[in-house]
Amino acid sequence: MVAEPMTTQPGRDWLDLASPAAKPRRSEAPRPETPGIEGAGSHRAMSGTGPAPSRVSAGRRRISEGVAQARSVAARAGSAAAGHLQPVLSAAAMPLRRVAPAWRGVTDRVGSHPLASRAAGAVRRAGAVPWGRALLVGSLGLLGLAALFLAWCAATLPPLAGPPHPGRTLTVQAQDGTPIARRGVAQGRALPVGAVAPVMRRAFLAAQDPWFEDHYRLDGAGIAAVINQAFRDTISDGPRAGSPRLTQRLVRRDLIGAAPGAPRSLADRVREAMLVLWLSAREDRPRILGRALDLARFGPGLTGIDAAARSLFGKEASALVPAEAAYLAGLSLAPDLQPDRDVTRIRALGRDVLDGMVMRGDLSAAGAAEAGLALDGLSPVGTNPVTRSGVPDLVLAEAAARLGPEPPREAVLRTTLDRGLQTMAEKAVERRLDAAGRGARAGLLILGPDGAVQAVVAGGSPLADTPEARRAAAASLRHLGRDGRPVYDRLVAGPMPAADRRTALLTLLAGLARPPEGSDDAGSRDGLFVGTADDLLIGTYLSGASVENGAGDGPEALFQDVAAQIAKARPAPPVAEPREAARETGGTPRGASRPAWQNPGERPSPAPTLRGVPRVIDTGRLRLDGQAVRLAGVEGQGGTYAREFRQYLRRREVTCQPAGAADLYRCRAGEQDLSEVVLFNGAGRAAPGASPDLQAAEANARARKAGVWQ
Known part of the structure; x- marks a missing residue:
């Protein structure tokens, strides 16, 4: 039989599978030659000698014919749809045909580059190696994981406004409830850079990044420098090496919250590079400076120049003078220092800031000298001898475990500090310093019967966190209230053995007598004196000119001055009646003669069981x-x-x-x-x-x- 010729539709380049000529008819399909059940049945049906075809074979045949018919209908519908869509596709492809020559030129130039040919050759050689394909697949997988990691870092970037700092207040009180120190968390308002005093802006730049205003381009070398600096553990204090140091400090310390010297994860380093590049590309220098001033730390829990100016000097940020600006800028370099405790160290940092302002040309030498004189006598609001001793901070550290893991909104800590004794001690120290002259340092410490601090004047360094200082702080804590409810009360304290109390006093006194860090006072000749007044143990020290001038009794004279004031304020109790005094002392009443029948060496009988x-x-x-x-x-x-x-x-x-x-x-x-x-x-x-x-x-x-x- 002659097969019909295969035909195509006019203007088409492919066969029309729906045409009858493209597929043999069902009736003309050859029958299978392999013997089988169906084949045998068909053979018997044709020969007329066997039974009729089975119902299963007939059903299969009808299903096959239905599927073939459905395919034919679908093919005809697709051909018709393609015919309708051909003009639309041709119109859409016209721009691509115009771009194709240029794109072909670009691809030809890229393909002809030596690096592209080398890369293609390397890929072919890697594919020829037995394990080369696995290596290529693994490399592509690693690239995909790296892309996912970068996307995750970008999605988890911290907000540019900085982390929130919920406000809380911790008040340390004397025994009579008088506040002696305040600690807590405070965050200032976001101020535009123009609302900050110009001298404060210049002092902050002199402290953080004197080269911030230099020319800087974010080109390939600049991007590489930013990434390099982000992966370093320290931020260089020298001239900038391609990365804006102020922006990097802003991102690392204030936005991401990485403490200096603390380990950082790979994600934090990548986020730092992303944020530094983002700020450098999208924000100008004044706006970055304003953001850094709003997020900088000026002491534990004190964030922002607005909060620092209000809390430490009681004024707006626009009214700061050079000495105050130098003090705050120096504090921003060491934000872990307490503004009202580490006054001497912060003043030394402030003098370095003034030198940096002179180097930048922001301040003349005469202006820096005048600001330095004002800085030597400058102290934040609320600074007193008690805060400078460090006792309030030790008491707060001792009370931290009792306050619980969740910080309170308000807490009140009452201590054993006696305001009357404190006033006497401060006046006595002031008198001795006036008599000793310039260059002398004096201090005083009074412990109660249980080893608690009842008065303290620090003329040197604050108390360090030592076991002796911790024990004194624990004994000094009397009451603790959290959010209006009492947490701890220590109304009665057992007396400390005399030897232990004397040892603790000498240890604490030696800590208070240390020369301040950064001070040029050697303090080579110190005088100490320890004595008792009533039930109090008093220790005094005097260093410097008074000892060198031959006043070797200076510490003892200071003790005698304080003891005399205490004797006036605490007169001796009147002599009790013999029976009442005997009940108090367990033996012979005070001031009474010993009975004749009692042996002179006989001791009072102990308290009964x-x-x-x-x-x-x-x-x-x-x-x-x-x-x-x-x-x-x-x-x-x-x-x-x-x-x-x-x-x-x-x-x-x-x-x-x-x-x-x-x-x-x-x-x-x-x-x-x-x-x-x-x-x-x-x-x-x-x-x-x-x-x-x-x-x-x-x-x-x-x-x-x-x-x-x-």
Whole structure:
């Protein structure tokens, strides 16, 4: 049979598969020669000798014919749609045909470049190596991961307004409730750069980046320099090496929040490079300077030039004078310093800022000298001898664990500082310094019976965070309130042994007598004196000219001055009646003659042992036989812990043995020491000077996070 010729439609370059000539008809298809069930059935049907074809074979044949018919209909519909879309596609392709010659020229030039030919050859050689294709696939995968990482870093960039700083206030009070120091978090308003005093802007640039206003281009070399500086751990203090240093400090410290010297992740380094390039390309120099002033730190918790000017000098940022601007600019270089504590160190940094302003040409030598004189006598608002001693900051550090992990909006800390004694100490030190002349330093420290600080004047460096200073701060903390509710009360404190208190006083006094950092005062000849007045332990020191001039009794004279003032303010108590005095002292009354029947060497009998069912006042105090009993080595807690302690005793009889002071006892309920029970269950804290077994019980509770240690 002769096959029909295959035809195409006019103007088409492909076969029309829907035409009858492009596909053999179903009736003309050859039958299979392989014997099988269907083939055998068909053969028998044709020969007329076998049974009729099965229903399954007939169904399959009908399904095949239906599928073929559907394909034919779909092909005809597609051909018709292509015919309609051909003019539209031709019109859309016209611009591409015009661009094609130019694009072909570009691709030809790129393809003819030696590097392109080398790259193509390298790809071909890599593909010929057995593992080359795997290496190419792996390289493409790494490039994809790098692109995803860069996209993730770009999506997680910090806001340009900086992180939020919720405001909070911490007030340190004296024993009578008088505020002596304030700490907290404050963030100023965002000010336009024109609202800041010009001298403040110049001082800030002299401190942060004297070369900020130099010419800088963000070309290929500049971009490479920015990336290089972002991956370095330190920011150079010398002339700029291709990267704007002020912008880099703004991004690293104020936007990303990386502390100097702290480890940084790869993502932080990439984000830093992105932000520096973004700010350098999109914002001008004055706007970057204004953003840096708004986000700079001027001390712990103090952010922005607006907050710094208001909090430290009580004025607007536009009214700052050169000495104040130098003080704030120097503080921005070391924002971990306390403005009202580390005054001497900040003044030294301020003098360096004035030198930098002279170098930049922003200030004349005469103007710098005048500002330096004003800077030597400049102190922020609220600075006093107590803040300069560092005692308020030590008390705050001791109270941090009691305040909890979540910072409070408002907190009040009351200490043992006696305002009357503090006033006496300050006046006595001032008199001695006036007599000693220029170049002398003097200080004074008064500890109470429990080792708490009751007055302090620091003429040298503030107290360092040492174990002795921590113990003194813990003893000085009397009351702690958080957001209007009491958290801790220490109304009664056990006395510290005389030897321990003297050792602590000498250690603290040596810390206060250290020459300030950056000071040129060698302090080679220091004089110290320690003495007692009433129940107070007083230590004084005097350094410098007074000792060199032969006034070797200077520290002792300072002590005598303070002791005389204390004797006037605290007259001796009147002599009690013999029976009352005997009850107080446990023996012979004060001022009374010794009875004839008592041996001269006989000592007063010790306090008697107490037994009975106690009434719980708190976890550190009991009422037994009408007498108040303090558990030795325990600082008690009230509230829930006191109720639990009362439930623990359940009218059990206790035995209390004297432990030193008049009302200090070691009490037992059966075989259990109640002081150890309280500390082991976290219902109280170990008092200063507690025995090792009680300290071990407290350490066990702290490790288990029991009670107050939760």
